[in-house]
Structures are given as structure tokens and as C-alpha cells.
Amino acid sequence: MKIHCPVCRHDNLLNDDDIPRLLFSFQCESCNTLLSVKIQVNALNVVKTGRQRTQPGEKRNQIAAYIYENKDKLKLPVLPVLATKIRKIRNDGNGTINDVVELVRSDQTMATKILELANSALYGGLVEITDLKLAIMRLGLNVTETLITALENKQLYTSDKKSMLTLLEGLWEHALGVAVTAQKIAEQVGHEATEEVFTAGLLHDFGYILCLQALKQNDSFKVDFAELGTDEFFKLCEKEHAKLGAWYLSEAGLPPKLTGIVAHHEEIPTEESDNADLHIVALANLLCKKVGLGLRQDESIRLDLTESAQSLNLSEVQLASLEVHCEDLTQQLMAMLK
Incomplete structure (x- = not known):
């Protein structure tokens, strides 16, 4: 990082590892003036030196233009919806765990996976569970929602192109x-x-x-x-x-x-x-x-x-x-x- 001294106009060079915090003081190498420095972090949210931004390229602009113009033609998996519905039930004062169970049961693949996760080493108890409601109760509604969100999002990262x-x-x-x-x-x-x-x-x-x-x-x-x-x-x-x-x-x-x-x-x-x-x-x-x-x-x-x-x-x-x-x-x- 280069820090310009306003007194003698000397450019002081500091390594990132020498910067103790976002607000600090140090003496100018040339005139020994005590300088107060406040770092404003912008690029990538972190102080780094020597990083060059990629300049806009023709192909990159074409890719963006194609996406904007063909949104409805992009063959994408369906965006996650089940977890959103569960969150609505949880936030509804009249929603119950039975409502969540019925919602998860409507997707047999998801219900099977939730049962499997409830019996996994990370979440499982001493007794194997085969009932979906008991599985959701073991996991808790927060964890159930989190796992379903992850499972639904994973579908976005699949392709028939190896x-x-x-x-x-x-x-x-x-x-x-x-x-x-x-x-x-x-x-x-x-x-x-x-x-x-x-x-x-x-x-x-x-x-x-x-x-x-x-x-x-x-x-x-x-x-x-x-x-x-x-x-x-x-x-x-x-x-x-x-x-x-x-x-x-x-x-x-x-x-x-x-x-x-x-x-x-x-x-x-x-x-x-x-x-x-x-x-x-x-x-x-x-x-x-x-x-x-x-x-x-x-x-x-x-x-x-x-x-x-x-x-x-x-x-x-x-x-x-x-x-x-x-x-x-x-x-x-x-x-x-x-």
C-alpha cells in the first residue's frame, strides 16, 4: 500500500501484513511526521495490493446481453419453493408442525431425504426413525427448513453435460x-x-x-x-x-x-x-x-x-x-x- 505524506510528499510503501487495523498512525520515512491513516476498504471488501480488475471483454458483454435477452429461454431447474412455503407456515401464527409435515410429504423424494438425514450420524439419536413427523421433530423446524433449502438448491448444480x-x-x-x-x-x-x-x-x-x-x-x-x-x-x-x-x-x-x-x-x-x-x-x-x-x-x-x-x-x-x-x-x- 502506498501512503502519500502531505508534508514532504514522500510516498511511503507498506506491506499488507504491516497494517495493524483500519485506523492507525505511523511516522513518514522521509520527514518523520506522524501521519494518521484511515483505510477505506472497497474492492472485494478487503485490503489487498496489486489486484487488477479484468477489463470488460467482448465475449463477456455478449454473454450478459444474451442472458438479459433470453431469460425465459434459459433451461434452469426450478428455483427453491418448498423451503419458502415452510418459512411462511412457521411465520404464520396459525401454522403447525402438521402443516410442515404434510408439505414435506407432498414431495416424496424430499421426505425420504429428510428421514435419511434425521437418522444420520450428525442428527441421529439412539433409535431409528421411520415416521416423517418424528424425523422433523428430531431435526427441529429451523434445521428442517435449512436442509430442505440446501437440497432444493443442489438441484441448480446439475447438468446432463458431463x-x-x-x-x-x-x-x-x-x-x-x-x-x-x-x-x-x-x-x-x-x-x-x-x-x-x-x-x-x-x-x-x-x-x-x-x-x-x-x-x-x-x-x-x-x-x-x-x-x-x-x-x-x-x-x-x-x-x-x-x-x-x-x-x-x-x-x-x-x-x-x-x-x-x-x-x-x-x-x-x-x-x-x-x-x-x-x-x-x-x-x-x-x-x-x-x-x-x-x-x-x-x-x-x-x-x-x-x-x-x-x-x-x-x-x-x-x-x-x-x-x-x-x-x-x-x-x-x-x-x-x-
Whole structure:
């Protein structure tokens, strides 16, 4: 980082590791003037040096244009609806657990999976359960809603094109990791909307799914998925994915609170600086990138220097604990959801 001295005009160079906090003081190397520095974190929500943004490319613009113009033609799995219905029942003062049981029972595949999860090592008790109502009672309504949300979202990461599976599996691992981590961060800071941030975490990178479908459906892009590497995929889709995902989900009728998180999870605008849900998902996204949950890993990310960690008052010790715990929990949940 370069810090310009207003007295002698000397440019002081500091390494990221030498920056103790977002507000600090140090002496100019040239004139010894004591300088007070306040860092405004914008790009990717974290202080980093030497990062270059990919400039808009012709193909990337064509992909975005194709998605905007062909929304109804994109062959996408149905967006999650069962978990939303369960949430409505829970929020309805007259809703009962029997209403939830009947709703889950209407989807036999989902009911079978909930029974399986209720008897798994993570949630199971001493006695095997074969009754759906007892399974939901064992899990609890919060966990049941969370698991159904994850199961429904997993369907978005499937394809009949085998060459796409590596990308889809990596995107799914990252999405689930961000959801799990966001929920754990919410619990850590005493934030009540744990199910909401879990859902937002699952959908935060939905724009990448749109891009993959566009690349698959439009032959004019001439994409060979067997040859399409991770770096090239992100060069094509990373810049636009948040905006595209938010737009599509908004068009599909999802609430503004959720689509706003999808739109701004990579870079938090000033007007959203007090949005706790957004900070939770943004921090979870960075944490998963740091530990390598998904297609990429960046160990240089300093979580303690992020605006979100500062806003949520999370210490380095708490962040380190979240890194280990959330990675393990994500892998466990991925194995159970197969």
C-alpha cells in the first residue's frame, strides 16, 4: 500500500501484513511526521495490493446481453419453493408442525431425504426413525427448513453435460460453504435471521449458473467445456455475475432483501454499510475463498481487515475458529446431501 505524506510528499510503501487495523498512525520515512491513516476498504471488501480488475471483454458483454435477452429461454431447474412455503407456515401464527409435515410429504423424494438425514450420524439419536413427523421433530423446524433449502438448491448444480460437472461441483461446494458459514457467523454475533442468511449464501453466486447455461445453450460462444479452465471461466463471468444473479432472482419474484445481498456481496456500497445480513454473507464469501471451499483459494485474504469483520465486531480468534469449523461442517453436509 502506498501512503502519500502531505508534508514532504514522500510516498511511503507498506506491506499488507504491516497494517495493524483500519485506523492507525505511523511516522513518514522521509520527514518523520506522524501521519494518521484511515483505510477505506472497497474492492472485494478487503485490503489487498496489486489486484487488477479484468477489463470488460467482448465475449463477456455478449454473454450478459444474451442472458438479459433470453431469460425465459434459459433451461434452469426450478428455483427453491418448498423451503419458502415452510418459512411462511412457521411465520404464520396459525401454522403447525402438521402443516410442515404434510408439505414435506407432498414431495416424496424430499421426505425420504429428510428421514435419511434425521437418522444420520450428525442428527441421529439412539433409535431409528421411520415416521416423517418424528424425523422433523428430531431435526427441529429451523434445521428442517435449512436442509430442505440446501437440497432444493443442489438441484441448480446439475447438468446432463458431463464436461460441466467439475465447474458445477466447485460452485456448489462454494455456495454451500458460504451458506453454512453465514449461518455460523449469524449465530456467533447473535443475529436472528440465520435461515435467511443461509438462503442468501446458497444463492449469492447464482449469476454463475446463468452464465454456464448461456455458454451451453448459445453455440455462437463456441465454448468447449472440456477445455474451459477455472481461470478462463471467471474471466468471462466474474465481473457481471452478481448483477446478473440479482436481476434474474428479482425477476423471479424473490424479495429485495435477498436480491440486494446477491447484488452487493462482492463489494458493499456505502449506502449498505449498516446491512448486517449483507456483511455476514460477504464475510462468509471471503472466508470460503480463503480456505478454498470451491474452485479457487486465496490464502492471502486478511479477514480481520475487512469492513464486514469490523462491522460485525469479530476478532481474529473468532475468525480463525470459523475457518476451521465451517470448512469441516461444509464437508460433512456435502456428504450427507449427495
